Amino acid sequence: MLWSKYYIPTLKEDPAEAEIVSHKLLLRAGMIRKLTSGIYIYLPLGWKALQKISDIIRQEMNRFGAIEIRMPAVQPGDLWKESGRWDVYGRELLRFQDRHGRDYCLGPTHEEVITDLVRGEIKSYRQLPINLYQIQTKFRDEIRPRFGLMRGREFIMKDAYSFDRDDQGATKSYEDMYAAYVSIFEKLGLKFRAVEADSGPIGGSFSHEFMVLAETGEDTIAVCTECDFAANLEKAEVKYADTPDSPADCPELEKVFTPDKHSVEEVAKFLKVPEEKIVKTLLYDADGQAVAVLVRGDRELNEVKLKNLLDVIDLRLASAEQVQQWSGAPVGFAGPVGLNVDVIYADQELMFDNDFVIGANEKDTHYLHFDPRRDAKIKGYYDLRQITESDPCPRCGAKIELTKGIEVGHIFKLGTKYSEALRATFLDENGKERPMIMGCYGIGVSRVLAACIEQNHDENGIIFPPPIAPFDAHLLALNPKDELVKDKASEIYDALTAQGIDCLFDDRLERPGVKFKDADLIGLPLQIIVGARALQRGVIEIKIRHSGEKIELGLDEIVSGFQEVQKKVFEFYRL
RNA sequence: CGGGAAGUGGCGCAGCCUGGUAGCGCACCUGCCUUGGGAGCAGGGGGCCGCUGGUUCAAAUCCAGUCUUCCCGACCA
Numbered sequence: 001m002l003w004s005k006y007y008i009p010t011l012k013e014d015p016a017e018a019e020i021v022s023h024k025l026l027l028r029a030g031m032i033r034k035l036t037s038g039i040y041i042y043l044p045l046g047w048k049a050l051q052k053i054s055d056i057i058r059q060e061m062n063r064f065g066a067i068e069i070r071m072p073a074v075q076p077g078d079l080w081k082e083s084g085r086w087d088v089y090g091r092e093l094l095r096f097q098d099r100h101g102r103d104y105c106l107g108p109t110h111e112e113v114i115t116d117l118v119r120g121e122i123k124s125y126r127q128l129p130i131n132l133y134q135i136q137t138k139f140r141d142e143i144r145p146r147f148g149l150m151r152g153r154e155f156i157m158k159d160a161y162s163f164d165r166d167d168q169g170a171t172k173s174y175e176d177m178y179a180a181y182v183s184i185f186e187k188l189g190l191k192f193r194a195v196e197a198d199s200g201p202i203g204g205s206f207s208h209e210f211m212v213l214a215e216t217g218e219d220t221i222a223v224c225t226e227c228d229f230a231a232n233l234e235k236a237e238v239k240y241a242d243t244p245d246s247p248a249d250c251p252e253l254e255k256v257f258t259p260d261k262h263s264v265e266e267v268a269k270f271l272k273v274p275e276e277k278i279v280k281t282l283l284y285d286a287d288g289q290a291v292a293v294l295v296r297g298d299r300e301l302n303e304v305k306l307k308n309l310l311d312v313i314d315l316r317l318a319s320a321e322q323v324q325q326w327s328g329a330p331v332g333f334a335g336p337v338g339l340n341v342d343v344i345y346a347d348q349e350l351m352f353d354n355d356f357v358i359g360a361n362e363k364d365t366h367y368l369h370f371d372p373r374r375d376a377k378i379k380g381y382y383d384l385r386q387i388t389e390s391d392p393c394p395r396c397g398a399k400i401e402l403t404k405g406i407e408v409g410h411i412f413k414l415g416t417k418y419s420e421a422l423r424a425t426f427l428d429e430n431g432k433e434r435p436m437i438m439g440c441y442g443i444g445v446s447r448v449l450a451a452c453i454e455q456n457h458d459e460n461g462i463i464f465p466p467p468i469a470p471f472d473a474h475l476l477a478l479n480p481k482d483e484l485v486k487d488k489a490s491e492i493y494d495a496l497t498a499q500g501i502d503c504l505f506d507d508r509l510e511r512p513g514v515k516f517k518d519a520d521l522i523g524l525p526l527q528i529i530v531g532a533r534a535l536q537r538g539v540i541e542i543k544i545r546h547s548g549e550k551i552e553l554g555l556d557e558i559v560s561g562f563q564e565v566q567k568k569v570f571e572f573y574r575l
Numbered sequence: 576c577g578g579g580a581a582g583u584g585g586c587g588c589a590g591c592c593u594g595g596u597a598g599c600g601c602a603c604c605u606g607c608c609u610u611g612g613g614a615g616c617a618g619g620g621g622g623c624c625g626c627u628g629g630u631u632c633a634a635a636u637c638c639a640g641u642c643u644u645c646c647c648g649a650c651c652a
Contacts, residue, residue: 009585011586011587011601011602012586012587012601012602012613013586013587013600013601014587015586015587016581016586016587016588016644016645017644017645018645019645019646034644036643036644037643037644037645090650092650092651108651109652138652140650140651140652142650142651143576143649143650143651144646144647144648144649144650146645146646151650151651151652155652156652157652158652159652209652210652316649407651407652408652409652410651410652442652443652444651444652445652446652447652448652478610478611479610479611480610481610482610509610510610510613511609511610511611511612511613511614512610512611512612513610513611513612513613513614514612514613514614515611515612515613516611516612516613517612517613518613520612529611531610531611532610532611533611534611541611
């Protein structure tokens with residue numbers, strides 16, 4: 001492809017609207033443009049990269065037995081009413097009516113449609129299992145779209161749905177998809193981890209998230225340095241090697257004056273006790289009910305664990321008024337003794353110690369010498385806090401590391417939630433009607449592109465791994481007015497193209513600096529630089545984008561030499 | 576929805592406080608010149624100052640309302 005005949009509108013400056021690096025670079029490299037909030041136009045380079053990602057996904061999905069279909073973006077409201085999600089999905093579901101006043105929505109996901117299809121077509125155990133997928137534009141009217149392709153309202157997703165006769169089959173389908181996902185992200189040349197995840201509101205028995213590792217990731221994941229344990233922070237279990245001895249006797253509770261000391265940090269400093277000898281009492285409004293949770297002062301409560309324990313839909317930190325009402329004191333002085341809340345849970349860690357400082361439910365007052373078992377009516381001790389790097393791996397006890405990642409894929413074992421709601425049943429060998437066991441498997445295709453850039457860039461621009469790069473190589477004719485340079489570059493372009501190498505040829509009448517900057521910005525893995533100076537010495541130059549290494553090639557060995565360098569680059573990405 | 580910020584040629588911004596000819600850099604067009612890291616010189620085109628209303632002889636500038644966008648929180652591929 002000739003640059004002069006293509007459309008790559010690069011930008012010198014960072015657009016004001018972009019905050020994170022992938023968003024800035026996607027805009028600057030001329031890959032996307034915003035139409036309106038959370039909705040983007042894919043320009044040629046961006047679209048080509050997305051196609052390459054889609055092709056790899058398609059190839060691996062097919063290899064693992066899934067079959068591609070294409071479902072509509074517009075879906076009838078009736079189906080959503082049937083599954084019960086019309087009322088629970090909330091405002092993220094963009095709804096509208098047609099001219100007859102019938103309800104429709106833009107599909108944020110396709111469980112309803114696929115289940116509707118399958119229930120009408122598949123009636124016998126002989127037709128199972130089946131796994132159908134599509135690569136499609138989804139629409140979710142996100143509360144707050146942000147970060148370019150990272151969280152758009154309109155985005156491209158690959159979603160697959162499996163249907164099985166029994167749980168064993170469903171597990172096999174799940175495992176196949178797990179294997180397919182591992183293969184997909186390996187073939188994309190990305191550094192990633194599969195982590196155990198909370199299955200969230202979609203429900204189901206177990207689930208994994210696929211995380212592209214990047215310092216700028218929004219999710220934190222806990223990874224074991226020894227075994228293959230990896231889990232989303234929300235899910236990561238805190239486990240104690242053995243139960244420590246019961247704590248020693250504890251002096252009686254004693255009130256102390258703590259003027260204006262609200263935070264754990266302030267109280268610790270004021271009373272000269274370590275933060276771990278303080279217990280914080282967090283008050284929550286759980287579906288309207290007051291709940292108190294006790295956690296050590298130096299720990300963070302994990303709200304997902306709490307939510308799962310309580311099994312509630314709406315969990316929120318109590319408002320200042322609620323705190324006043326329930327504790328009888330302003331925020332910062334709540335404590336488990338004399339609290340006007342019936343349900344008190346504690347993190348399991350509190351079983352192992354006593355003699356804590358707690359709030360006294362009175363302004364500017366705390367208690368010393370709190371013993372959880374002696375002084376409070378605690379409903380139960382559970383794993384409720386966030387794991388830290390000083391906790392052992394819950395599997396093997398080795399060291400845990402926390403790293404950042406971007407969720408690009410999520411696989412779920414759904415069970416029969418939708419097949420029961422929509423009556424997708426089949427007849428088994430005994431002629432008995434049974435609901436199909438489902439699984440669903442998503443990859444955020446457009447997010448993969450953003451995540452790829454978050455993981456692979458430097459101060460000059462994108463550094464594409466070869467599988468995602470929109471072109472294999474970037475050929476620069478430094479001064480196309482120089483006949484020799486122009487002819488030689490054209491010759492190289494033809495020779496590489498003949499070898500099936502997809503080459504972007506910068507033939508513009510621009511100064512060299514402009515071309516170098518643009519080449520680094522759009523980040524193709526290899527740059528082939530043809531300039532008068534080198535040509536006089538009978539060589540051209542290849543620059544490897546990720547390492548900056550430059551290799552000179554004689555004019556008679558360009559194609560073979562290029563392929564050798566390319567091989568080295570593939571090895572770097574373990575391809 | 577709660578909290579914060581911003582809307583001025585395609586992009587990045589100044590001007591606003593203290594009302595009176597709309598400005599700078601990049602990009603764009605023409606010519607000269609230049610070609611191994613976003614050159615230089617000369618000439619040129621392009622702006623409902625987000626929108627509506629108000630104050631005023633006069634509004635980008637002051638006032639009110641409204642829309643949009645971005646950032647932080649609740650949601651997710």
